[in-house]
Amino acid sequence: MLAAGCATLPSSGPTGHEIQKSITDPKEAGQLQIVEIADAASLPVATARRALPFSENEPSPTDMVGPGDVLDITIYEAGIALFGGGSRIPGDGTGFDPSAKVEKLPPNRVDDGGYIQLPYTGRLRVAGQTVSEIARRIRTGYSGLSQNPQVLVSIREDITNSVIVGGEVGKPGRLILSTNRESLSDAIALAGGYRGDAKDLEVRVTRKDVNGEFRLSDVLAGSERDLRVEPGDRILLLRAPRSFSVMGAPGRVEQLAFSGSAISLAEAIATAGGANPNLGDPKAIFIFRATAAENGQPVNTVYHINMMRTGSYFLAQRFVMRDKDVLYFGNAQANQPSKLIQIISQLFSPIVAITSGVSALR
Incomplete structure (x- = not known):
């Protein structure tokens, strides 16, 4: 039995x-x-x-311009000025006003095709060039219209030289790269650090339609997973215990x-x-x-x-x-x-209890 x-x-x-x-x-x-x-x-x-899905490229210049960037362009002129309204000095038939004229153009956004629009010279393609290269090209365009123009170009809103950091970080959003040599752990720290336990978090990096997934604990350990981020990267921290x-x-x-x-x-x-x-x-x-x-x-x-x-x-x-x-x-x-004995004991224990009770009443 x-x-x-x-x-x-x-x-x-x-x-x-x-x-x-x-x-x-x-x-x-x-x-x-x-x-x-x-x-x-x-x-x-x-x-x-697994091998890293991304190839290591040389860091791009930090002042590289691309679509979406907003540029500030300032033109300095002396003598007869195209923008500053230069004129002859009264009473002097041979000289010109030696004071410099400064013209700051309105903020100029680089369109989707990589062009900006300038007065007198028209459209100028600037995508993929640095601000110093753009300044030289603008000066060349105005050299026949103004007397020795000097041009300064700076980036007001930097979209090209940035990454997007989201998920379990303190300050998700767009992060401007200061040196283009920031590592993955640097970008996370600049975004306010991670939220939660590092062992439970996964880092997902998307770069030009190529995805890479790493454990945050491996990234913080200083391994090869702490790769250098590049402009345009999308970094997402997800909870994946x-x-x-x-x-x-x-x-x-x-x-x-x-x-x-x-x-x-x-x-x-x-x-x-x-x-x-x-x-x-x-x-x-x-x-x-x-x-x-x-x-x-x-x-x-x-x-x-x-x-x-x-x-x-x-x-x-x-x-x-x-x-x-x-x-x-x-x-x-x-x-x-022993399981069977326990079950049999549980089945018969009520009967034993009732029998004992009846005997006690007698």
Whole structure:
């Protein structure tokens, strides 16, 4: 009766033997693979970091002009002036007024085609040029109309030399690059810093239709992920905490967040509370991991570790958990009869209590 009853008892999951048997089932062949964590050679290889999706270019000049920028143009003239209204000095038939005339043109926005409009000379293409190059071209255009004009050009509103920073930062918006050598961490700091825990944040960079995703903790660690930003980049900080799920003998189904930028299997087991001493089997601890091969095909791997072996505790410290791993504590086969006895006890305890009560009344 006990043997028959144990097979039908409710359970939080299969035993370690049942898991291993199901993996070797012909129906599962080719879909699952089991790896026994018995020594250092059986530990999963650390995931190779993907190469940076962006090529490293030379920093562009900080005074480069492009569409959307607003320019301030000032023209200095002496003698007969095109803008300043220069005239002959009264009583002097040979000289001209030597004082300089200053004409500040209205703010000039660079249109979508990269042109600005100037009086007397018409449209001038300035996109992709620095302010000094633009000043020389304007002076050349006015040289036949004015006596030795001097031109100063400055950027009033800088759109070209900027990046957009958004998401979980203190001051989202447009950020002007002062040197064009600012790194990703510099841009985040200039935008008011990040909000939340660095280990839970992801940085997404969009550059000319190419996207890159990095963990903020890696960026702040000073790795190659702390790349140099370029004008036109869009930087977005998103909350994307990493976690693992706990199932099986603990009697609970729970999703636990990583306590740091990376955690080991030993830390994961401790965070989950370990195997239940009444229900769990420390010899049957499994990690279910779904990954993808280079060809894009799914790869489902089950890692098994026997924590009754002393060496397994050292291996568990070197086993690195990944995001969305499932940590499963197998049920102990020996606890099934005790479950049946507990259920039978619960069924008959009311009868025993009533019988005892009747005897007391007599």
